[in-house]
Amino acid sequence: MTALAPLPDETFAGRVKWTLHDYRAIVGQEFTHLWRQPANFAWALGFPIVMVLLFVYVFGSAMDVTGQGAGVDYVAYAMPGMFAMTMAFGFTNTAWAVAEMKEKGFIDRVRSMPMASSAVVVGRNIADTIHAAVDLLVLFLIALAIGWRSEGTLWETLGAFAILIWLRFALIWVGIWMGLMVKGVEQAGNLFALAFPFGMVSSVFTPPELMPSWLGAIAAWNPVSATATAIRELFGNPVAAGTSWPEQHALLAAIVWPLVITAIFLPLGVRRFRNLGR
Amino acid sequence: MTTTTVEAVGLGKRYKDTAALDGFDLAAESGTVLGLLGPNGAGKTTTVRILTTLLRFDTGRAAVAGFDVAKDARQVRRRIGLTGQQTAIDDLLTARQNLVLFGKLFRLNKSRARERAEELLGQFGLTEAADRQAKGFSGGMKRRLDLAASMILAPQVLFLDEPTTGLDPAGRREVWDAVSGLAADGTTVVLTTHYLDEADRLCDRIAVIDHGRNLVDDTPAGLKRRMGADRLEIVAADPADLPALERVVAAVAEGDVVADEAGPSVSAPVKDPVAALTAAATALQDQKIAAADIGLRRPTLDEAFLELIGGTDQKEAQQ
Numbered sequence: 001m002t003a004l005a006p007l008p009d010e011t012f013a014g015r016v017k018w019t020l021h022d023y024r025a026i027v028g029q030e031f032t033h034l035w036r037q038p039a040n041f042a043w044a045l046g047f048p049i050v051m052v053l054l055f056v057y058v059f060g061s062a063m064d065v066t067g068q069g070a071g072v073d074y075v076a077y078a079m080p081g082m083f084a085m086t087m088a089f090g091f092t093n094t095a096w097a098v099a100e101m102k103e104k105g106f107i108d109r110v111r112s113m114p115m116a117s118s119a120v121v122v123g124r125n126i127a128d129t130i131h132a133a134v135d136l137l138v139l140f141l142i143a144l145a146i147g148w149r150s151e152g153t154l155w156e157t158l159g160a161f162a163i164l165i166w167l168r169f170a171l172i173w174v175g176i177w178m179g180l181m182v183k184g185v186e187q188a189g190n191l192f193a194l195a196f197p198f199g200m201v202s203s204v205f206t207p208p209e210l211m212p213s214w215l216g217a218i219a220a221w222n223p224v225s226a227t228a229t230a231i232r233e234l235f236g237n238p239v240a241a242g243t244s245w246p247e248q249h250a251l252l253a254a255i256v257w258p259l260v261i262t263a264i265f266l267p268l269g270v271r272r273f274r275n276l277g278r
Numbered sequence: 279m280t281t282t283t284v285e286a287v288g289l290g291k292r293y294k295d296t297a298a299l300d301g302f303d304l305a306a307e308s309g310t311v312l313g314l315l316g317p318n319g320a321g322k323t324t325t326v327r328i329l330t331t332l333l334r335f336d337t338g339r340a341a342v343a344g345f346d347v348a349k350d351a352r353q354v355r356r357r358i359g360l361t362g363q364q365t366a367i368d369d370l371l372t373a374r375q376n377l378v379l380f381g382k383l384f385r386l387n388k389s390r391a392r393e394r395a396e397e398l399l400g401q402f403g404l405t406e407a408a409d410r411q412a413k414g415f416s417g418g419m420k421r422r423l424d425l426a427a428s429m430i431l432a433p434q435v436l437f438l439d440e441p442t443t444g445l446d447p448a449g450r451r452e453v454w455d456a457v458s459g460l461a462a463d464g465t466t467v468v469l470t471t472h473y474l475d476e477a478d479r480l481c482d483r484i485a486v487i488d489h490g491r492n493l494v495d496d497t498p499a500g501l502k503r504r505m506g507a508d509r510l511e512i513v514a515a516d517p518a519d520l521p522a523l524e525r526v527v528a529a530v531a532e533g534d535v536v537a538d539e540a541g542p543s544v545s546a547p548v549k550d551p552v553a554a555l556t557a558a559a560t561a562l563q564d565q566k567i568a569a570a571d572i573g574l575r576r577p578t579l580d581e582a583f584l585e586l587i588g589g590t591d592q593k594e595a596q597q
Contacts, residue, residue, distance in 0.1 A: 018385055021382070021385065022382075022383060022385075025379060025382040025383050026383075028379070028382075029368065029371070029379050032370070032371055032375060033368075033370050033371075036370045036371070036411070037370060103364070104364050104365075104366055105362040105363065105364040105365070105366035106366045106367075106368070108327075108332055108360070108362050108366065109360060109362065109366040109380075109427075109428075110383060111331075111332055112330045112331060112332055112355060112358065112360040113355055113380075113383055113384055114352055114355040114356045114384065114385060115383045115384070115385065119383075276332075277331075277332055277333050277334050278333075278334060
């Protein structure tokens with residue numbers, strides 16, 4: 001049975017090679033899921049699409065975000081918000097998936113295997129980040145179809161994309177940590193109740209300026225607002241930014257916020273994973 | 279020559295105020311099936327999680343396949359397979375995709391992972407279902423796939439935590455056959471169960487655990503022998519007759535008479551089974567008591583088990 005012995009990973013180079021191999025296997029598994037469950041993919045996008053229709057066509061006619069009259073430029077204002085919101089909500093999918101892996105014993109199984117223990121956490125993030133990019137691309141095409149346009153240069157537009165993915169990347173660490181913390185899949189499902197105000201109390205659909213001042217302050221400092229405002233600037237869409245610091249320095253805030261989130265939740269997630277053995 | 283493949287000495291594990299394991303010892307000879315038997319919360323799963331490197335422990339030491347579980351976790355992981363309480367397979371993948379994925383995660387290269395998946399599909403009777411999503415599998419098929427996934431590296435030791443819980447009789451038989459087959463091929467198996475017929479059928483030795491401590495370590499036959507004599511049992515036709523039946527049985531009994539109102543039945547160990555049966559039957563006739571059934575029973579593992587567990591509960595109550 002020696003033919004079954006795994007290749008040696010005693011050297012540093014060997015370890016790196018096998019660790020990457022493990023990541024690839026986990027990412028590959030996630031892609032098979034996508035392929036197998038196109039319906040899930042459609043559901044994940046269903047929510048932002050419904051929100052687009054609701055806000056752009058139902059409430060949008062009454063929205064005056066630029067001070068130029070109700071409904072003026074609302075699609076141009078709301079679509080970047082929608083992109084940011086989709087990035088913000090998606091981490092609950094990560095939490096759910098991680099909670100399910102834990103509940104079904106999948107995580108125990110891989111922990112009893114001679115693979116890199118970081119593969120579950122890191123592989124998950126890579127897969128979900130790629131997933132988010134696909135989500136974003138589809139949403140982008142829908143936005144183009146209903147008349148939204150990026151007025152920015154190609155580089156500005158790509159930069160806006162990078163900033164959106166950057167936000168999701170950071171929030172996926174939150175999702176992984178939460179998925180490992182919750183008791184089970186059911187609790188993970190409830191996380192959406194937390195994600196909803198996080199996504200909505202922001203500049204996604206309405207400028208914080210128009211909210212009561214205390215709520216407006218929360219919305220202005222919300223990382224989702226920073227990303228939404230930053231990409232509006234990059235896309236050349238109406239910004240309607242207020243006077244608060246993060247609104248004035250949206251691009252910087254949109255880069256720093258995810259960095260802070262990652263710096264907190266990446267170590268928390270890794271520590272939680274290691275402590276599963278306690 | 280036999281060698282000890284799994285050995286744990288004085289394992290202790292505390293969760294806050296409760297001791298999950300309190301000086302537990304365990305040993306399994308290579309190529310044998312060891313059953314860990316005990317009620318819920320006795321420490322069975324904790325033991326398996328420690329031996330499979332999933333859980334750190336506070337005291338004692340444990341070695342699996344010649345490597346220390348705490349110090350050489352990586353070496354241990356290459357030599358064990360684990361099938362936990364839940365079927366840890368990916369429902370969305372096909373049987374083949376699952377085995378190839380786990381093959382890769384066991385660090386086989388792509389072509390070797392594919393080859394191995396093919397072998398295991400054949401070995402566990404899943405070749406026909408290979409390209410179907412595991413989602414649609416029966417409980418028994420899922421379990422077999424789960425077992426196949428833990429056999430990828432042909433491990434020296436296979437740990438099974440309640441492998442047949444929740445399966446229908448056909449599913450249980452499928453899993454039993456698979457486990458017997460593996461043991462016959464020389465895999466050392468450590469399994470937890472609270473089904474005594476399962477332990478009786480599969481295990482070479484049974485370690486009974488309760489409150490994190492060893493109660494008994496014996497063969498299934500030895501455990502039954504501890505129960506001693508055959509039992510005479512009379513099932514009452516009318517529950518009102520139970521006291522009268524108790525008197526009839528007590529007249530021939532060689533130990534405590536047990537009346538079970540749920541039966542409703544009365545039973546007791548007897549020394550000379552045939553004489554006791556005859557005497558009891560005659561007594562029933564003389565006293566005109568109607569009985570639904572009367573007979574002799576060999577002790578089952580269930581009884582051995584209940585007596586052992588009951589014994590510790592009484593001791594605890596006295597303390």
